[in-house]
Amino acid sequence: MVWEEAPPNFKTFFPEKYKDRLQRLPYRDNMRRTWEIHKRPALIMLHVFADDFEALEKWMEMAYQLAAHEDLRQEMDFYVEDLWLAYIFNTNDYSFLRRDGGCSVDSLPLIYAIAATGEVFFFGNLAGPKLPKLKSLREFCERVIKRKERKPLSIKPKVEDIDLxxxxxLIYASDEDIALCFYNSLQNGTEVNNSLMINLDRLADKVKQESVSLFKMDIRGVSPPKKFCLDTVPALFVLQKGQKHIPLRCKYELGLWTxxxxxxxxxxDELHYYNRRGHQKLHAKLLTHMKDFFDSKNTENYEVF
Known part of the structure; x- marks a missing residue:
């Protein structure tokens, strides 16, 4: 089910008792103006769903403790929001798959911090959010406030050439999965190869944070290993790290998303940023939206804690 309709309590889930320390996310334009004027660090805790507030209140209580007047609130703003009403992510054209994304009311909250300089950091790792505890979440906030957060991690996407x-x-010494594309350079200059090379570069960008190595091999004048059974090219294969001797051929037409x-x-293993259907996971999609919102000029991939 695509999460498009509002839960019945999306306007009322935020209890009055928390409003002296915590804020709901304002409309996106107001949020941008507020942050640009003050340039204060901020913590944004997004509940995946507000359907069952009892399952979520413990996380709000944790944020409330951190936002005590004598504690971190002097130096940072705290926002808590139900995902559906997070206007910061442009709900006009934004949706996500609720069941397919593996999210439920029991899912961990998605927690992000914005430094005073606009960098966005995710409280988790590539595979998703981690369990917040008062101590670890406070340390996370303090690192952001003091600008001791980790430096941006740039991962350059690449499609490596391979030959016999x-x-x-490159194949058997690697402990990663391999995505291997065969092509014939005799077709260079044609729409087939032009499109293929563009899509391979784009695919490399999509999987640059994954444990997958991407290679391409020109078969012009050479015979690749017989186990690949190449009747036509281009052709894409996946070699799983534990079964390199059993190539799996792509059954789809070779476009980027296929x-x-x-x-x-x-x-x-399931990819960090994409589920088994190739849909981008929720935490990865939101991280992209956050980066774009707070710094449209920033194209780096920021390392997570």
Missing amino acids: ASWNE MLRFVAENSS
């Missing part, structure tokens, strides 16, 4: 001479070194879906379906 480098085959064993190749991404095939890799996601057949990776040894």
Whole structure:
């Protein structure tokens, strides 16, 4: 089910007793103006759903303790919101798959911090949110306030060329999954190869944070290993790290999203940012929205804590 309709309590889930320390997210334009004027660090805790507030109140209570007047609130703002009403993410064209994303009222909250300089940090790791505890969440906030957060981590996407001479070194010495595309350079300059190369570069960007190595091999004048059964090219295969001898051929036409879906379906372990259907996971999608919102000029990938 796509999460598009508001839960019945989305306007009322925020209890009065918390309003002296915590804020709900204002309309996106007001949020931008407020932050740009004050440039104060902020913590944004998003409840995945507000359907069952009892399952969520413990997280709000934790944020409330951190936001005590004598504690971190002097140096940072605290926002708590139900995901549906998070206008910061442009609800006009934003939706996510509720069941497919593996989210429920028991899911951990999605917690982000914004530094005074606009960098966005996620309280979790590539695979998703981590369990917040008062001590660890306070330390996270203090690092952001004191600008001791980790430096941005830039991961350069790449599609490496491979040939028979480098085959064993690159394929069998790797402890990662392999996505391998065969093509024929005789087709260079044609729409087939032009589109393929563009989509391979885009695929590399999509999976740059994943444990997947992406290679391409020109078969012009050479015969690739027989187990690939190449009747036509281009062709994409996935070699799982524990079964490199059993190549899996992509059954879809080779476009960006179909190749991404095939890799996601057949990776040894579920990808960090995409589920088995190739849909971007909620925490990754929101992290992108947050970065774009607070710093439209920023194109770096920020390392998570």
